[in-house]
Structures are given as structure tokens and as C-alpha cells.
Amino acid sequence: MRYIWAFCFLVFIGLSSASAQVGGGALSNQPQIVYIPSHPERAAIQSLSREESLLEGSTVTTAKGELPLWDTPQKVTYVMPLGDVARFYRKEHEVAKKAVLVKEN
Numbered sequence: 001m002r003y004i005w006a007f008c009f010l011v012f013i014g015l016s017s018a019s020a021q022v023g024g025g026a027l028s029n030q031p032q033i034v035y036i037p038s039h040p041e042r043a044a045i046q047s048l049s050r051e052e053s054l055l056e057g058s059t060v061t062t063a064k065g066e067l068p069l070w071d072t073p074q075k076v077t078y079v080m081p082l083g084d085v086a087r088f089y090r091k092e093h094e095v096a097k098k099a100v101l102v103k104e105n
Helices: 003-024 080-094
Strands: none
Touching: none
């Protein structure tokens, strides 16, 4: 186990010294030209492919006693609108106990 750690340490030292000799880890201020590949076939005008059905191979599967999801009763939860929440907090703030200003010289 000791030898593995020693080997990894030596490799790390060797790599760090090699990068210091090559460029020193500093960025070059020379402009780098970037070539973006073009795909002319994608932009060409061509005829549309044949029409395909999205429903091919799909079937409706039902079993005895099974209901679709839209026929099952949904639990309706009430969510208070944001405006009502703001009015509630505003009323609560008006009724809340205010601090008394005491000024001492």
C-alpha cells in the first residue's frame, strides 16, 4: 500500500514539473481561431417525409372493474390565492402590537 502512494506521488510531481516546463500554467495571449463545422444538408430545401401516425401500435387496455384515471374521484385541495394571502398578512400586520419608541438622552 505504501508503494502505491509513493508511486502516485512521484507521478504527480512528474506531471506538475512537466507542465511548469511547457507553459508554466500561464494562459497565452495569442488569438485562437475556432472553426465551426457547417452542415449544408440540414439547411437545404427538401420535400417533407411521408406522414406517420403517432398512434400506430398503441392500444387501449382495460380490465374488468378498472376505471380510467379521469373517471376516478380526485381529492380537491384548496390553495389560497396569493392576493388573499397578502391581504391576510396586511390585516394581521395592522392589528399586531406595535413597539413603543422610548428615547433617552
